[in-house]
Amino acid sequence: MKIAVYGQYYKDNTDDIIEKLLRVFDSYNPEIVFESNFYNVLNEKGLLDKPFSVFTGHEELDEGYSMFISIGGDGTMLRAATLVRNKNIPIIGINAGRLGFLATIQEENIETLLPLIFENNYKISPRTLLTIDYEGKDPEMHDLDYALNEVTVSRKDTTSMITIETRLNGEYLNSYWADGLIISTPTGSTGYSLSCGGPVLMPDVNSLVITPIAPHNLNARPLVIPDDTEIELRVSSREEQHLISLDSRIVSVAVETVLRIKKGGFKINLVEFPQEKFLVTLRKKLLWGEDKRN
Ligand SMILES: NC(=O)c1ccc[n+]([C@@H]2O[C@H](COP(=O)([O-])OP(=O)(O)OC[C@H]3O[C@@H](n4cnc5c(N)ncnc54)[C@H](O)[C@@H]3O)[C@@H](O)[C@H]2O)c1
Ligand SMILES: Nc1ncnc2c1ncn2[C@@H]1O[C@H](COP(=O)(O)OP(=O)(O)OP(=O)(O)O)[C@@H](O)[C@H]1O
CATH class of the missing domain: 2.60.200.30 (Probable inorganic polyphosphate/atp-NAD kinase; domain 2)
Structure with missing residues (x-):
């Protein structure tokens, strides 16, 4: 399984996210390819324990990738969509941002939800452009x-x-x-x-x-x-x-x-987990129907 990993920023909590990500990867041994700018930052900070391959732009992504992992908030998810374009690679977001409505994996759930990708236990939610x-x-x-x-x-x-x-x-x-x-x-x-x-x-x-x-x-x-x-x-x-x-x-x-x-003539495929479906996110992140009587 070939997986692209992308992020735009390095902040204090990036260390913990990357550590958890690498721990999950170690159990399943996928082929990991980091976006080059993000890779350089992570390397500078000494967060990677071994060398990884990199990609430098959308031209280098193809349908041989099974998954695109975006680490950041919704803005990073939107940028991820500009890299994936019409390649049909499913995008999953790890929320390092503030709201993260589109980035559905929270840091504390990385180790429970990310393995579902390798176990094929997820759905694709095709999104109109x-x-x-x-x-x-x-x-x-x-x-x-x-x-x-x-x-x-x-x-x-x-x-x-x-x-x-x-x-x-x-x-x-x-x-x-x-x-x-x-x-x-x-x-x-x-x-x-x-x-x-x-x-x-x-x-x-x-x-x-x-x-x-x-x-x-x-x-x-x-x-x-x-x-x-x-x-x-x-x-x-x-x-x-x-x-x-x-x-x-x-x-x-x-x-x-x-x-x-x-x-648009194609769709962007977002990954959806049974535990993190749209209505759950609507309640959790936009506080839909929040009422102290419920
Ligand atoms: N007044 C507003 O609400 C307003 C104004 C401008 C842009 N935006 C949104 O911001 C997006 C661009 O993001 P950015 O990071 O460059 O701007 P930004 O930094 O201003 O962030 C915009 C906020 O909108 C949230 N957001 C983005 N897409 C969302 C979605 N599909 N569902 C729920 N929340 C979402 C983000 O979590 C973030 O908190 C635009 O596509 C637009 O939807 C909102
Ligand atoms: N890789 C990352 N590691 C740590 N923090 C990050 C990372 N990416 C983003 N962040 C934090 O999240 C903030 C917002 O990120 P981003 O621009 O992706 O989302 P956004 O559009 O502002 O939406 P959201 O409300 O979901 O954060 C950044 O300014 C930063 O503080």
Whole structure:
């Protein structure tokens, strides 16, 4: 079994996580390949007891890998998805971060949950992606033009609202007067969209959510649409540019550019354990239904 290991940061608790990880690996003897920057940091800190192979970028990952382990928070999981791309390698997150909604293994559970990977006792939760296209697409976006959480358009260099003309499969929906608009996947429904009043979607629902960011009217509400809808947006503003974000990545684009957003052509496979299913995470991490009477 070949496993990629990735992390972005070194902090005090990294030592304990790596120690536990290596202990589990010792029992099952998989082939381990570390992401090179992370490997260098771990080596500098003397956390690795022997040399390991490394990979330096997404080009070096292929379907020969059985698992991609991300050590960090949700931001690191989102970065992991940009490395795995369309390679179908399942991603499992060890939460070294704060919330870790997507990174489901907590440090204290590493030694009970990680062995389940080797015992084939896990499920794959395929996650829908969004992709964006527009004339003159930024080269940065060309290479990596999909989002696991959401595509957002928002204002840039101004405090004034932008207007977002929105069409669904070519049919006019609305012009939002707002700070921005979020097009969210089911995975992203517990992220930015949630903060703007959007509903939580179960990960396997075939829908997307359109959620306005601070709309200046009482009748603009989050809208759930089928995930085979092509969404067309056109932003008008006092400024010449506005922002587009795909998860944590951001680019500027000229106002009046027609943006076409639709479901991506592949999915990202997240690992799900029987003990850490979506509803459990929703209760544990977002305190869903927290009520002292329960
Ligand atoms: N006001 C907001 O809630 C807000 C604003 C901007 C971005 N975001 C989210 O942050 C993501 C980018 O992450 P980052 O690390 O670069 O930014 P960040 O450092 O601002 O972290 C954002 C927070 O959102 C949480 N988060 C991210 N994806 C989530 C998901 N699918 N479900 C539940 N919680 C989730 C993270 O745990 C983190 O606490 C975006 O995709 C967006 O969903 C949220
Ligand atoms: N490999 C790691 N080892 C130790 N701590 C880490 C590691 N990766 C991340 N962290 C801690 O978690 C923080 C957040 O990590 P990350 O950017 O991956 O997640 P996030 O998007 O902020 O979401 P979350 O709320 O889940 O932490 C980092 O600033 C750091 O303190």
